[in-house]
Amino acid sequence: MTAGAPPVLEVEDLRVRLRTPRGPADVVNGLSYTVGAGETVAVVGESGSGKSVSVLALLGLLPARVATVTGRAVLQGEDLLTMKPERLRQVRGPGAGMVFQDPMTSLNPVLTIGRQLVEGIRAHGDVDKAAARRRAAELLAEVGLPDPEGTLDRYPHELSGGMRQRVIIAIALSNSPALLIADEATTALDVTVQAQIIDLVEKLQAERGTGVIWITHDLGVVAGIADRVLVMYGGRCVEDGTVDDVLENPVHPYTRGLLGALPDLAQPAVDGVVPDLATVPGVPPAPTDLPKGCVFWPRCPVRGDARCETEQPPLAVIGSADVALPHRAATWCLEGTSGAGSPEGGLR
Amino acid sequence: MTGQPLPPPDAPVAGQGDAKGTSPGPTTLRPVRPRWRETLGLLARNPTAATATLVLIGIILMSVFDETLAPQGPNEIDVADRLQSPSWSHPFGTDDLGRDILSRVILGAGVSLRVGFLAVGIALVIGTLIGLLAGFYGRWVDDVLMRIMDMFFAFPAVLLAIAILAVRGPGSGNTALAIGIVYIPIFARVTRASVLGVREEVYVRASRSVGASDLRLLTRHVLPNAAPPIIVQTSISLAFAVLAEAALSFLGLGTQPPSPSWGLMLAEGRGFIDLAWWLAFFPGMAIFLTVLCFNLLGDGLRDVLDPKQRTLMAGGGR
Amino acid sequence: MSGDVLVSARGLEVHFPIGGRGLRGKPAGVLRAVDGVDLDIVRGETLGLVGESGCGKSTLGNALLRLVPTTGGSIMYDGTDITSLDRRGLKEMRRRAGMVFQDPFASLDPRRTVAQTVSEPLEVHGLRKGRDKAARVAELLELVGLDAGVAGRYPHEFSGGQRQRVGIARALAGEPDFLVCDEAIASLDVSVQAQVLNLLRRLQRQLGLTLLFISHDLSAVRHISDRIAVMYLGRVVEIGPAEAVGTDPQMPYTQALLSAVPLPHPKLERERKRIVLTGDVPSPAAVPSGCRFRTRCPYVFEPCDDVDPALQPVGAPGQQAACHLHGVVGTPVSTTPDGVTTTP
């Protein structure tokens, strides 16, 4: 991250409320963060914690009929949330590219890959069909697809899961966006291809200063690419800080549980039997019915404070506040956070 | 282990999220609502579509109880009362033979709707079947069936209908048949397009993986999931069928006098448009209202049946 | 390898026709998604299957259940060749072998309740009727850790992990002895992944299942598998005990794959030395002659161009790799025309 340069994206107190038959669902509750030029912010967290919704809201992709979005989200000097729909359409693509989570549903099953890519390229650039097609083939080659020319003429179901995912990445990269949002972009990919995609994104960042929001549940990827990590739970940020702080020295009980649930490549077998993985017991709260106090309270193994049940803990700085990226966590129990003595604290 | 009963599950370990700990939380333990009721519920929240539905129900009820509702018989001639403008005794006026227009509009609803429903029924059943087979099996089945449909489509619709009626003779039954045949390719195409998307869905393969037959796949998985656009098309086609019946009757090929079909009344009223506007106006309004409502219902259904919309509004999804 | 073999593939091929579709008139070609796979899966074991995206893992898994047509080779399932089964035989085979799909959001029919989904195999095979059926559904749901009361719900009311459990319950309904899990945990949360992995392990022990666990998550594969097979471009290029393949891979591709596994520890991750593969990524529509990894292999040497390496025992007991670095074994390309190479 380059200090002093204006951030690519500045999100302030983002809130999303969805109208559901079960009543209003508070899916995102006051999220604030910045993405600097060339910086990568990794967003991790429980399924349903509002990661996808929070970025969909930024790009105005939630139907206005059901979603109420408040807060501020300034992309290169313009507030995305108050932008006119036409302007927003122009911004999507060259301003902010997005790789959606669901590869099967973000490609049209009855159109060839080529048509879908060419459409994306031509929507924002004044290029003729042949040039767009050449560009499309180049992009497919860049994301490591073999036989890019041939792939253009194929239909989504003829590609493997990982190949489809790479097509979607190619579409998002087709306009070299200033901000790239990758929602589980490499989840369907094997590690070598994943590494290749990450290299590609890092190249784009170095060349264009692209800011990246990387949503993933692969903490290995987070460790490799992120400058900053944001842990979400129940629509809130429960912990953030530099990647070292959060992964090596997690403070929030949820973050610790998450790290503890990882299978380790170098796992110890006990008497030839591999032990079961630790899990975080319980289910996440429904956004229609968030607990009154700490959002993690019903599942928290610590609950070491009287306020846990009644009062939402604020994001408080842990350790030194005088650094560029302070380590913060939203929990009442900061004692014993050094990781010592707590079984699931940190990682060896 | 085949054939042996399954051993009981491990007792869930306390504090371990594995077994019971992940059963749905209290919020998902609500009474189950069947799909169609959910659809109705969502539709009811769309004011335009809800109004259209109510009006249509009204028109259908009117056609069912037409005998009771109509103040007079459709063909009661009262020469003394010819070409009366709307009044208390004849709210819609009377025609050149002194027949009560209100009564004829009410009784005409049955004729118009019957033709509409019958026509769309024919097109729906045959067209959907063709589209289903073409989309699901693809390859030569698709080629053969869809080329035939293209041939149908290549004829101008009215011409095709006129040709069919010329062969089979006029009358409301044949009108329905003609309109139905003309609409078959529309349903075949809509169905095929929808099936093409559904066919590749993982759940179809999943069902095949447990040994389900093609028939089962088609009836239990493909058709229900391909249905929304077909339902929307049905609603819109009903509108067009009512219009087509009117047009054909207007041309003298559809319903034959003295049956009171709206189209026929419109045709008959045409000659009096300067003299007695109500002759054409009220049947025209009836057609307009019915067609409009079917179209609005179609639009409403399109929104409600869109799976993306549904998860969003039903609060499901991920 | 010990124990009796449940599933055995010999020279298995799945080739898809490509090009020549419609009016485009491209020269027709074949895409060799699975191209000469020899694989034995031992009863009661968990075999992990890893490999590059598009290398044919899913196609292989589908082919073993006859969900895609095979174009060559044989598959023996518990002693019968299933590539030549008639309809009845196929149906019975599909009862005895189940599949769990990658995407729990796509693999459940949104218009059918959990009970309808889980009971489908029971109906298809006429296993249970009426009240028995409902009882069996409840039993299955409890087996996968769901409350039996959820039977009447629709998939959209469930989280990813819960849906995946429903998918597993469906796959188990016919009391299969073989289960193919195709990326069964890929789209799940870390904490839910752990739950599903634990569940699969428990079920395997409890029901004596044989599992083919396809995944690109090498940590998860190592956690759950007894043996690991590595695929590259339609072929199994290394196979062996999980421990051996995971720590001491013998085939250059496996080495590259393992070196690319990101570690969830920032410091270690920064120091990790990844073997970066350069060179063209070959397409399964144009498989290189000789060793199919040679366009990217850092150790490529002379025989690699025209001798297609066969699997040979190397490293730990039970470990096999297809690479000439361990001695040149295989079919010279010249012996077979049109580059179709088969391992003897």
Ligand SMILES: Nc1ncnc2c1ncn2[C@@H]1O[C@H](COP(=O)(O)OP(=O)(O)OP(=O)(O)O)[C@@H](O)[C@H]1O
């Ligand atoms: N279309 C929708 N309609 C109603 N509620 C929704 C919809 N999409 C998401 N939600 C709700 O919003 C919450 C946040 O969902 P979101 O998709 O952002 O989660 P996520 O953090 O991206 O999870 P995952 O890791 O599973 O992708 C969830 O509780 C979900 O139920």
Ligand SMILES: Nc1ncnc2c1ncn2[C@@H]1O[C@H](COP(=O)(O)OP(=O)(O)OP(=O)(O)O)[C@@H](O)[C@H]1O
């Ligand atoms: N129906 C099909 N028609 C044509 N080609 C196909 C078809 N299905 C798969 N393929 C091709 O076969 C190859 C192998 O695909 P497969 O889905 O088996 O890969 P995979 O190893 O599962 O990859 P991933 O890890 O990305 O899921 C790919 O090149 C794919 O494009």
Ligand code: SF4
């Ligand atoms: S505030 Fe209390 S309940 Fe919440 S995470 Fe901290 S200890 Fe747990």
Ligand code: SF4
């Ligand atoms: S056979 Fe040759 S090209 Fe193939 S993996 Fe071994 S060294 Fe590399």
Ligand SMILES: [Mg+2]
């Ligand atoms: Mg998401």
Ligand SMILES: [Mg+2]
């Ligand atoms: Mg796959």
